[in-house]
Amino acid sequence: MRRAGSQSARWRAAAALLLLSLMLVPPVRRTIESNMTAHMLIQYPCLMLVGVLLVMELPARWLSIAQRWNELGIAGLVGCALTLAVLMVPRVLDLALVDTRVEALKLIALVASGAALRISWQRAGVVVQAFFLGNVLPMTAVIGTLYQASEARVCNAYRLDDQQALGLALVLIAIVTAALWLLHAAMRRTGNDATYPRDQDVVRAAWRQPQRGP
Amino acid sequence: MLRTTLSTLTLALLGWWSAAWITQDFQAWTAEGARRLVVIEQPVAVPKVALAGPGLVNADLHTWLNGAGRATIVDFVYARCPTICTTLGSGFQQLQHALADETTGGVKLLSISFDPTHDDASSLQQYATQWRADPNRWAIATVRDDYQLRGLLKAFQVVVIDDGRGGYEHNAALLVLDGRGRLVRIFDDTELELALNYARSIAQKKVGE
Numbered sequence: 001m002r003r004a005g006s007q008s009a010r011w012r013a014a015a016a017l018l019l020l021s022l023m024l025v026p027p028v029r030r031t032i033e034s035n036m037t038a039h040m041l042i043q044y045p046c047l048m049l050v051g052v053l054l055v056m057e058l059p060a061r062w063l064s065i066a067q068r069w070n071e072l073g074i075a076g077l078v079g080c081a082l083t084l085a086v087l088m089v090p091r092v093l094d095l096a097l098v099d100t101r102v103e104a105l106k107l108i109a110l111v112a113s114g115a116a117l118r119i120s121w122q123r124a125g126v127v128v129q130a131f132f133l134g135n136v137l138p139m140t141a142v143i144g145t146l147y148q149a150s151e152a153r154v155c156n157a158y159r160l161d162d163q164q165a166l167g168l169a170l171v172l173i174a175i176v177t178a179a180l181w182l183l184h185a186a187m188r189r190t191g192n193d194a195t196y197p198r199d200q201d202v203v204r205a206a207w208r209q210p211q212r213g214p
Numbered sequence: 215m216l217r218t219t220l221s222t223l224t225l226a227l228l229g230w231w232s233a234a235w236i237t238q239d240f241q242a243w244t245a246e247g248a249r250r251l252v253v254i255e256q257p258v259a260v261p262k263v264a265l266a267g268p269g270l271v272n273a274d275l276h277t278w279l280n281g282a283g284r285a286t287i288v289d290f291v292y293a294r295c296p297t298i299c300t301t302l303g304s305g306f307q308q309l310q311h312a313l314a315d316e317t318t319g320g321v322k323l324l325s326i327s328f329d330p331t332h333d334d335a336s337s338l339q340q341y342a343t344q345w346r347a348d349p350n351r352w353a354i355a356t357v358r359d360d361y362q363l364r365g366l367l368k369a370f371q372v373v374v375i376d377d378g379r380g381g382y383e384h385n386a387a388l389l390v391l392d393g394r395g396r397l398v399r400i401f402d403d404t405e406l407e408l409a410l411n412y413a414r415s416i417a418q419k420k421v422g423e
Contacts, residue, residue, distance in 0.1 A: 079229075094244070155244065
């Protein structure tokens with residue numbers, strides 16, 4: 001783990017805070033949210049990125065406590081998958097525009113799931129990663145197909161052509177992510193990537209003794 | 215592993231709870247579905263709104279709806295709308311035709327334009343002529359006061375957006391209002407029979423009271 005306070009960490013935290021404040025500035029937020037595709041494909045990933053960048057700046061002690069409750073990254077990835085599932089319900093997009101509570105919860109949930117993804121992904125190993133993507137990617141593709149195929153608008157606040165463009169993009173994202181991950185997993189299996197422990201070792205260690213954090 | 219199981223289960227419960235909250239217990243996945251579901255349980259009272267249109271000068275909406283044995287089917291339109299309002303217009307024409315034999319006058323029709331800037335008196339009159347609206351059955355009006363109009367649209371969750379071609383897209387539907395001035399049921403713009411039967415049933419109920 002990188003030490004907080006190092007030069008690159010400070011830059012990373014500054015960039016994350018800058019991105020977060022940009023996303024929260026009302027005119028920027030309204031502009032992004034006026035378009036369904038931008039709402040889901042710009043705002044969602046940007047807020048998750050904020051979580052990814054900020055989480056490593058938390059005190060190492062907190063992270064190690066969190067990791068005791070997150071062996072193999074299971075809790076983090078489950079939380080992330082559930083967050084994405086809920087936030088892809090069409091009603092959320094409409095509600096976020098008119099209900100401040102929903103908007104606030106949505107922003108917090110996205111930053112948190114970015115953070116969860118960051119601290120869970122590497123610990124997860126191929127098996128848990130496959131389980132996570134095996135849930136999230138088909139879900140994304142199905143929702144994308146529904147958005148494309150629906151004759152009716154699923155969101156009152158967005159146009160049909162916008163919805164169909166988003167649907168197509170979601171399907172493509174699911175396919176590309178699956179392809180990239182398969183490639184990555186295949187290379188890990190054959191290569192001698194020292195940064196990753198082998199999956200069977202990770203699983204065995206997890207069962208044998210509770211981890212005391214990184 | 216016990217702690218991880220516990221935290222995972224907690225997150226799963228949180229996810230379940232928020233999904234149930236968002237979808238009205240897994241019954242409505244869209245805002246439109248939720249709007250229609252919620253109004254059945256919790257009728258929405260009309261806010262204070264003054265209608266203006268052919269035959270209507272500053273008519274208070276609540277008073278206009280008011281009366282025992284009354285029910286009103288309302289739609290929201292804009293007069294130069296080429297698409298969905300044509301469906302609504304011809305739907306209302308059919309409803310007017312179906313109501314023609316009734317002498318009691320229990321069920322009325324009301325089209326409200328959400329575009330008062332373009333829909334002045336003459337263009338509303340033109341809309342009425344185009345659809346051969348019988349003024350005794352089918353009133354056509356708009357709300358001149360911007361604040362009142364936005365209040366009405368918000369209360370009924372009528373969402374109007376720019377369609378990118380100089381017009382609007384909006385969640386068109388048939389809204390049934392009772393004689394006490396409450397929105398009590400929302401039907402799809404194609405569900406003419408259902409809307410009419412429902413409106414008739416509440417109009418009759420009020421007579422019996």
